[in-house]
Amino acid sequence: MTSPAETIVSSTATQPTPSSPATAQANPTFLKDFRCFPIPKRLRYDPDKPFHFGMLLNVSFGIGSTLVVANLYYSQPILIQLSASFHVTYDEVARIPTLVQAGFGIGLLFITPLGDMLRRRQLILLLVVLSTTFTIGLAITNNLLVFEIISFLIGLTSVTPQILVPLAADLAPPARRGSAISIVVSGFLLGILIARVLSGIVANFTSWRIVYCMSIGIQSIVLGGAYTLLPDYPVKNCDLSYLGIFRSMAKYIVTEPLVSQIMLTNWAASACYTNWWVTLTFLLGGPPYHYSTLIIGLFGLVGMLGVITVPFFGRLLDRLVPWWSAIVSTVLLLVFQAVQTGAGGINIAAVIISCFGLDMFRQTQSISLSTLMFSISETARSRLNALTIISVFLGQITGTSVGSDVFVGYGWRADSALFMAMYIFQLTVLILRGPHCPGNRWFGYKGGLGFWKTLPSKQSQLTSSDDLENAGCAHPVVVRGEKGDAKGGREELR
Numbered sequence: 001m002t003s004p005a006e007t008i009v010s011s012t013a014t015q016p017t018p019s020s021p022a023t024a025q026a027n028p029t030f031l032k033d034f035r036c037f038p039i040p041k042r043l044r045y046d047p048d049k050p051f052h053f054g055m056l057l058n059v060s061f062g063i064g065s066t067l068v069v070a071n072l073y074y075s076q077p078i079l080i081q082l083s084a085s086f087h088v089t090y091d092e093v094a095r096i097p098t099l100v101q102a103g104f105g106i107g108l109l110f111i112t113p114l115g116d117m118l119r120r121r122q123l124i125l126l127l128v129v130l131s132t133t134f135t136i137g138l139a140i141t142n143n144l145l146v147f148e149i150i151s152f153l154i155g156l157t158s159v160t161p162q163i164l165v166p167l168a169a170d171l172a173p174p175a176r177r178g179s180a181i182s183i184v185v186s187g188f189l190l191g192i193l194i195a196r197v198l199s200g201i202v203a204n205f206t207s208w209r210i211v212y213c214m215s216i217g218i219q220s221i222v223l224g225g226a227y228t229l230l231p232d233y234p235v236k237n238c239d240l241s242y243l244g245i246f247r248s249m250a251k252y253i254v255t256e257p258l259v260s261q262i263m264l265t266n267w268a269a270s271a272c273y274t275n276w277w278v279t280l281t282f283l284l285g286g287p288p289y290h291y292s293t294l295i296i297g298l299f300g301l302v303g304m305l306g307v308i309t310v311p312f313f314g315r316l317l318d319r320l321v322p323w324w325s326a327i328v329s330t331v332l333l334l335v336f337q338a339v340q341t342g343a344g345g346i347n348i349a350a351v352i353i354s355c356f357g358l359d360m361f362r363q364t365q366s367i368s369l370s371t372l373m374f375s376i377s378e379t380a381r382s383r384l385n386a387l388t389i390i391s392v393f394l395g396q397i398t399g400t401s402v403g404s405d406v407f408v409g410y411g412w413r414a415d416s417a418l419f420m421a422m423y424i425f426q427l428t429v430l431i432l433r434g435p436h437c438p439g440n441r442w443f444g445y446k447g448g449l450g451f452w453k454t455l456p457s458k459q460s461q462l463t464s465s466d467d468l469e470n471a472g473c474a475h476p477v478v479v480r481g482e483k484g485d486a487k488g489g490r491e492e493l494r
Contacts, residue, residue, distance in 0.1 A: 030232060033122050043121075043231045051231040053171035058180050060229050061168050062187030065161035067222050069188050070195035071131060071154050072100050074215060077200035078208040085208065086144040093144075096151050101396075103155025108389050112162045113245045115382030120167050121232045124160050128226060131157040132219040139212035161188045162389050166381035169374045170233060177374070178317035178325075182310055182367045189307045189363060193300045236379045249383050257442040258376055259384070261429055262369050263391040265326070268426045270395025272337070272419045273362045275403030277303075280355070282404075283345060283412050299355055306359030310367070317364065322371040323435035324451055329365035330430060333358060334423040341416040366392075376439070 030045070032038050045051075075082070075096050083093045114123055134157065137150045165184050172180035199211050240248075252259045280299060284291045317325055336357030343350035373384045399419075407415040436447025 030119075033125060033227075033232075037227070039121075039232055040228065043229075045232045045234050051171060051233075053168070053173070053180065057229060057231075058168065058172070058183050060225060061164045062183040062190075064222050064225060065164055065184050065187035066191035066194065067218050068128070068131070068158055068160045069191035070198070070218070071135070071158040071215060072104055073192055073195035074199040074211055075100060075151065077196050078203045078211060081203055081208040082147075086142075086147070088144055096148060099148050099152040100155040103152040104158060105155075105390075105393050107156040107159040108162060108386055108393060111156070112159050112386045112389070113249065113383045114242075115163045115166060115385075116237050116380055117235065117240045117242070117245065119232060119235055120163055120382075121226075121230050124163055124226055124230060125223070127157045127160050127163075128219060128223045131160075132216060132223060135212055135215050135219060139209050139216065161191075162385055163382065165370065166374065166385045167233065169370075169381055170378070171231065176315075176318050178320075178322070178367060178371050179311065179315055181370050181374075182313075182317060182363070185363060185367055185370070186307050186311050189359075190304060193304050193307070197300060245383060248380065249387060252376070252380070252384065252387065256376060256439065257433060257437075258372060258439060259387060261433055262373050263387060264429045265330075265426050266366070266369055266388055266391040267395040267398070268422045268429075269330075269333075269362060269365055270392040271399035271402070272333070272395075272422050273358065274396045274399030275415070275419050276340075276354075276358055276399075278400050279403050279407045279412070279415055280351075282407055284351070288345070289348065299351075302352060302355045303359040306356045307363055309360055310363045313364070317367060317371075319452055320368075321435045321450060321453055322368045322375070323430070323433075326365055326368035326372070327427070327430055329361045329368060330423060330426050332361045333365065334420065334427070336361070337416065337420045337423055341413060341420055344416060345412045 030039060043051075079090065079093045079096065082096065083090050086093065111127070131154055134150050134154045138147060138154070141147050141150065161184070165181060165188075168180045168184050169177055198214075202211050202214060253263070254260075281296055283289070284296045284299070336354045339350050339357075340354040344354060370385070370388060373388050374381050376384060403415055403419070406418055432443050433441070434445030434447060434449060436450060437444050438446055
């Protein structure tokens with residue numbers, strides 16, 4: 001589906017693109033966004049000259065993710081100030097973070113899959129404009145109900161990072177796709193940690209309204225950066241309807257074993273990670289530590305260090321088969337959780353070690369699972385990413401509710417042991433299917449246990465019949481490799 005709000009330069013057939021040769025032929029080059037704003041010439045889609053996805057643009061994607069996802073967390077440290085300003089109880093303002101997250105969850109389901117049927121440059125620009133506009137309302141309103149409604153809408157429109165992740169996967173060469181995804185995901189996680197710290201500091205020395213004024217300025221910078229740096233990538237599924245998006249997502253869940261495997265693993269991993277950060281405050285604020293809020297907040301810096309470290313291992317992630325990197329990451333997560341279970345409530349060193357390790361290897365696990373998910377279909381990456389994040393979102397709900405109840409009712413060790421079992425569950429789900437198991441098989445290790453990815457030069461020598469046998473489908477789809485070589489692939493689900 002192409003939007004009517006663009007100026008078309010040429011509608012003649014073009015050469016196939018790496019994503020979908022059939023649909024690429026119907027993709028024209030556009031001069032303007034929304035029929036008004038000229039697209040910089042270097043950012044216009046040119047099928048004869050693929051856009052270069054370098055490190056600068058990759059880092060820009062990561063920074064954009066950091067600054068946009070922060071919208072979801074600015075309110076959390078300033079709830080007390082909001083309560084005093086609106087003259088309401090703590091229980092009433094406690095609804096605000098919930099509404100933001102609810103809007104974000106709905107946006108994940110209903111907005112992010114649009115990346116498979118709309119031009120993502122326009123979609124991202126529109127979302128940033130909307131979130132910036134809504135933030136102006138937060139900064140000036142004196143009504144709690146209006147503040148809550150706008151908070152929901154900001155959550156709904158702050159899903160830009162989840163559109164950038166599959167776009168990075170499309171733009172990056174296959175040889176460095178893992179490291180490209182790791183930079184964007186790192187930005188997303190950093191935004192979660194930085195927003196809380198920044199909001200608390202600014203509100204402490206000024207007022208909560210200045211926090212949102214700051215957010216308006218930050219998002220304006222993101223909007224300017226998106227306009228000047230974001231390439232205009234073509235629509236990949238011109239014949240896909242909005243309802244067809246959800247039908248295909250449901251079909252992927254029930255017909256693609258790998259999708260179900262990744263969603264289950266991500267759900268459990270997200271529950272463990274969320275539980276860690278929620279219950280860490282209880283652990284450090286109570287006996288035997290009795291730390292202040294400031295000191296507890298500094299543990300976020302330890303987590304940030306773990307997040308920042310991961311992109312430096314991006315090249316290694318590019319070389320490893322994603323299944324193996326997911327397995328190794330999960331095993332190490334289990335080890336660090338065991339450290340916490342054994343000594344987390346006794347020795348602060350155990351908490352620091354666990355904090356660093358759980359953050360670092362949860363990220364490598366997440367990147368590996370995303371790389372696996374994106375390998376299923378090149379033309380459905382926005383939908384597949386939406387399924388991934390929905391499973392993460394459900395895991396956050398599970399980790400928050402179950403973890404808090406277990407910690408309060410049974411103590412830190414019982415809570416930690418429960419989530420050790422969740423890591424064992426993740427390993428069990430992952431080992432049901434081997435690293436090269438054909439796509440139509442729910443169990444097994446057919447294809448071997450190869451540890452390293454096949455080099456592009458060797459991969460190009462694979463025959464179409466081999467690819468079809470592994471994919472378990474009857475109709476080949478020609479896909480252009482990085483060097484323009486054609487090979488067989490699985491039939492795309494519609």
